[in-house]
Amino acid sequence: MASLLQEELFERRGQAPAPSKDFCQLLVTRRQVIFRWWRISLRNECREARPGEIKESHEDFLDNSSLQIQIAIIFGAKVLEHVLNLCRGKFDFLERLPVPLLLYIISFLELEDIARLSQVSHRLKMICNSNALWEGIVENLCDTITPEMRELAQEMGWKQLFFTNRLQLQLQLRRRREKRAEEEKLTE
Structure with missing residues (x-):
């Protein structure tokens, strides 16, 4: 090795x-x-x-x-x-692995294990909290991700989106639609 x-x-x-x-x-x-x-x-x-x-x-x-x-x-x-x-x-060979490979490996872990791994080092904490990892987790666990949800995830972060309950998520999406509708009325 x-x-x-x-x-x-x-x-x-x-x-x-x-x-x-x-x-x-x-x-x-x-x-x-x-x-x-x-x-x-x-x-x-x-x-x-x-x-x-x-x-x-x-x-x-x-x-x-x-x-x-x-x-x-x-x-x-x-x-x-x-x-x-x-x-x-x-x-510490784990610390030396390239980020894409670490993201791939971490994507197979349970959520509790990801939380524990994020406490190992500063580098692993950054990777375990990265948007790239959580985007993959959300895409694997959710049936459909609408463009509207993708936009919201870009704003709030994929990890935050994942841990937001469905009612709060629906409320935030409805508020975004209403805000867009108001902006469109003002521009007409």
Whole structure:
């Protein structure tokens, strides 16, 4: 399964916290953890400083607590935990799947499972709440979708349309028809 991974597993760039203004890059490949930094300072003694780089194998990185602390300070504890998991060989293949494939897989889940999956990560939350997913769910579960319903779904969102009860939906559609009729009278 690891052969499905690209050479570059993870990359993050950022600025070190104040008072430092150094720019840093963290890159995790299949074999190495690479930490790069560029000193940014107005002081004369720092102007000649060259960019720095540390390259370590995954095993060496797992033993280097000082580099781990530095990464946690700059990029945060969650990023450090993710990098540690990558170095230990714990890959999250679900997160790496392309969105169309994830939408296809999620479309087979029960609604409760979609709600649970949306709590796994920010990316999956966005996908589980996307109009593309809910449009497919509505089309699969509803017998007919009128152009008027499609228009309403575009305005309010397909997920909202799905969870709107039939009486409320009929009321909203009737209001839209009445509003259109009034607008047509005014334009005549």
